[in-house]
Amino acid sequence: MVLPDHTCPYGVRAKEMLEACGFQVDDRILRSREEVETFKAENNLATTPFILIDDQPIGGTEELERYLATT
Secondary structure (H helix, E strand, C coil): CEECCEECHHHHHHHHHHHHCCCCCCCCCCCCHHHHHHHHHHCCCCCCCCEEECCEEEECHHHHHHHHHCC
């Protein structure tokens, strides 16, 4: 999420972790609170970011850290 007064630190961290592990990232930036809420509702999510790897749902940044530690 990138808003004029806020950039999501969890999204930034997730992208950094993925790129450090050699993943190409398709970063879908949400630019308004409305886009964030719509995305969460459409995907039945409580929070963002939401990470998928090879169409496998991983979850958020904490889940990504655990996933990367086991691969």
